[in-house]
Amino acid sequence: MKKQWKKVVLVAVMLSLLLTACGSQSVPQNKISVSGAFALYPLMVRWAEVYQAENPDVLIDISAGGAGKGMSDALAGAVDIGMVSREIASEEVAQGAYGVAVTKDAVFGTISASNPYLEKILSQGLTQEKLAGIYLTGEITTWGQILGDASITDEIHVYTRSDACGAAEMWAKYLGGKKQEELKGIGVNADPGVLEAVIKDPLGIGYNNLNYAFDITTGKPVAGAAVIPLDVNENGQVDADEILQTNTQAVNAVSSGRYPSPPARLLYLVTRDQPTGAVSDFIAWILTDGQQYVTESGYIALTPDQITESLNRLK
Amino acid sequence: MAKAPEKVDESYNTEARKILASRQRAERQASFEFRALSTFPAVLFVVVLAVLLVRAWPILQQKSLINLLLGDVWRPSEGQFGFLPFIAGSLWVTILAMVFAAPVSILCAIFLSEYARPTTKALIKPLIDILAAIPSVVYGLWGVLVIVPWVQQSVAPTLGRWFPFLPLFNSSNPTGYSILSGALVLAVMVVPFIIAISYEVMRTVPRGYHEASLAVGATRWQTVRYVVFPRVAGGLIAGVVLGTSRAFGETMAVLMVVGNNPIIPHSIFDAAYPLTALIANNYGEMMSIPLYDSALLASALLLLLIVLMFNVLAALALRRATAREQA
Numbered sequence: 001m002k003k004q005w006k007k008v009v010l011v012a013v014m015l016s017l018l019l020t021a022c023g024s025q026s027v028p029q030n031k032i033s034v035s036g037a038f039a040l041y042p043l044m045v046r047w048a049e050v051y052q053a054e055n056p057d058v059l060i061d062i063s064a065g066g067a068g069k070g071m072s073d074a075l076a077g078a079v080d081i082g083m084v085s086r087e088i089a090s091e092e093v094a095q096g097a098y099g100v101a102v103t104k105d106a107v108f109g110t111i112s113a114s115n116p117y118l119e120k121i122l123s124q125g126l127t128q129e130k131l132a133g134i135y136l137t138g139e140i141t142t143w144g145q146i147l148g149d150a151s152i153t154d155e156i157h158v159y160t161r162s163d164a165c166g167a168a169e170m171w172a173k174y175l176g177g178k179k180q181e182e183l184k185g186i187g188v189n190a191d192p193g194v195l196e197a198v199i200k201d202p203l204g205i206g207y208n209n210l211n212y213a214f215d216i217t218t219g220k221p222v223a224g225a226a227v228i229p230l231d232v233n234e235n236g237q238v239d240a241d242e243i244l245q246t247n248t249q250a251v252n253a254v255s256s257g258r259y260p261s262p263p264a265r266l267l268y269l270v271t272r273d274q275p276t277g278a279v280s281d282f283i284a285w286i287l288t289d290g291q292q293y294v295t296e297s298g299y300i301a302l303t304p305d306q307i308t309e310s311l312n313r314l315k
Numbered sequence: 316m317a318k319a320p321e322k323v324d325e326s327y328n329t330e331a332r333k334i335l336a337s338r339q340r341a342e343r344q345a346s347f348e349f350r351a352l353s354t355f356p357a358v359l360f361v362v363v364l365a366v367l368l369v370r371a372w373p374i375l376q377q378k379s380l381i382n383l384l385l386g387d388v389w390r391p392s393e394g395q396f397g398f399l400p401f402i403a404g405s406l407w408v409t410i411l412a413m414v415f416a417a418p419v420s421i422l423c424a425i426f427l428s429e430y431a432r433p434t435t436k437a438l439i440k441p442l443i444d445i446l447a448a449i450p451s452v453v454y455g456l457w458g459v460l461v462i463v464p465w466v467q468q469s470v471a472p473t474l475g476r477w478f479p480f481l482p483l484f485n486s487s488n489p490t491g492y493s494i495l496s497g498a499l500v501l502a503v504m505v506v507p508f509i510i511a512i513s514y515e516v517m518r519t520v521p522r523g524y525h526e527a528s529l530a531v532g533a534t535r536w537q538t539v540r541y542v543v544f545p546r547v548a549g550g551l552i553a554g555v556v557l558g559t560s561r562a563f564g565e566t567m568a569v570l571m572v573v574g575n576n577p578i579i580p581h582s583i584f585d586a587a588y589p590l591t592a593l594i595a596n597n598y599g600e601m602m603s604i605p606l607y608d609s610a611l612l613a614s615a616l617l618l619l620l621i622v623l624m625f626n627v628l629a630a631l632a633l634r635r636a637t638a639r640e641q642a
Contacts, residue, residue, distance in 0.1 A: 068597070091604070162570065163596045163597075181392060187492075187596070
């Protein structure tokens with residue numbers, strides 16, 4: 001009989017442990033979980049650092065996994081905030097996705113710094129039409145076709161993102177109003193993955209978000225990579241205002257609107273239905289005090305009008 | 316009820332009966348608990364299957380099964396969901412991986428159990444077990460940094476030059492992110508798994524058989540070939556089949572090196588897009604396009620059924636092997 005009681009007590013203790021493990025929200029701490037776009041990840045880490053230091057009762061948990069994951073996680077209730085680096089689809093709004101724009105960045109074409117035609121590409125730039133020929137129609141297959149030199153027959157090795165993401169959506173939209181699934185090329189997982197593939201492959205071409213293409217500490221493209229300048233006015237050469245050799249030039253080109261949009265785009269925080277409580281407070285802080293970290297982290301600040309609009313979305 | 320003829324024994328009898336009753340109660344309870352615990356995984360499997368089926372139902376209703384399984388165009392935003400490139404991708408990568416892994420693993424297991432000296436065994440066995448414990452993303456990273464450039468710069472050009480007439484070695488994909496890279500990474504991942512199973516199977520052959528065989532003058536290899544091998548063949552096949560289903564279900568490491576291009580591959584240097592990678596890559600986008608989530612869950616169902624089939628095959632092989640041994 002005694003043994004029976006021991007067993008009952010043991011089971012009760014184990015059950016109570018199990019239940020407390022589940023009910024940890026009752027601890028007076030606000031836990032905010034965030035997942036999604038690689039584009040927003042570095043800045044979100046900075047924001048969370050500062051916000052947690054100012055509000056010790058808040059714990060922010062961040063993971064990166066592409067815009068699609070951020071959206072799915074937020075809609076499924078797996079996280080409180082999803083980071084989304086593309087427009088929010090009407091199907092997603094219908095399911096309760098509530099987006100607030102918090103900052104801006106852009107997607108840039110990247111090539112290896114050891115590309116044999118680096119100089120020429122940096123001085124001639126690429127037009128939207130040529131990029132579309134590489135990524136959408138597949139008509140352009142050699143570097144010679146890009147540079148207008150038939151004697152160059154080196155193949156272009158095209159890399160794209162394999163995971164559902166905002167960068168690819170924006171790239172496809174820019175090149176011809178298409179979807180990610182229509183981009184040609186070898187699919188590599190994640191933003192750093194594509195960059196790694198391009199750096200290692202002298203004949204490779206890829207695309208990366210602003211803060212993966214440029215190294216924030218040096219302000220230059222990440223070692224081993226080069227950013228492709230876009231020949232926006234299609235005059236066959238890269239003009240002074242089309243150069244994208246440093247982070248500052250890129251940020252200026254985007255904020256002045258000389259760099260086209262897309263691939264420049266707003267970055268959103270998405271919640272399921274309108275945010276409340278700690279989540280709403282955090283987003284509101286991001287839109288006010290948090291904005292001072294935007295430029296230092298290498299992103300493009302929203303205009304005052306856009307900030308007011310975003311803040312109104314929280315009310 | 317036992318008779319109680321004498322009064323003296325009455326109290327003793329009641330005591331004994333009490334003890335007996337409590338032991339029986341404990342026995343019943345234990346058997347109930349163990350049964351409940353072991354039923355749980357089985358129930359879990361049925362629940363997973365049911366959920367997948369329910370969630371995949373919309374697309375199974377709208378498209379015919381043949382259309383889904385044999386369609387080779389994957390354009391979800393246009394409502395085209397052909398799974399064939401993904402099924403083909405999974406099969407290519409898995410089969411090639413097993414071509415590399417199975418012989419190596421079985422020979423290694425034979426060496427370890429029949430030839431290796433105890434010190435060698437003590438040294439090699441733990442190392443192989445550690446290989447099995449490395450997280451798959453580490454294998455993937457190693458694949459990107461080492462295998463992909465190696466395939467791109469050495470293997471593909473060399474084989475293409477030596478065998479220009481073999482379509483298997485000719486591809487328009489120059490990047491190294493390919494079926495071969497995926498299969499090599501996968502092979503390294505399943506080798507320790509198959510070695511572990513094969514090694515345990517080989518050790519079930521009683522010591523006396525070896526001794527008898529060696530005593531009549533057979534060499535080690537003859538002993539392995541004619542005494543050990545016939546007894547363990549079924550077990551080895553089961554090990555390889557289990558390894559195959561492990562390879563088929565592996566996601567992260569393969570996804571990182573295989574190129575993720577939804578086309579039907581024709582060469583080991585083509586990019587492929589396995590089923591697992593399809594789910595992992597696109598699970599994020601499934602809310603935004605109609606039927607997409609249903610299509611992805613249908614592919615998950617397909618994956619589950621294929622792996623289930625492998626496991627049933629392994630169980631059958633094992634059963635046949637043990638039956639033969641008893642006969």
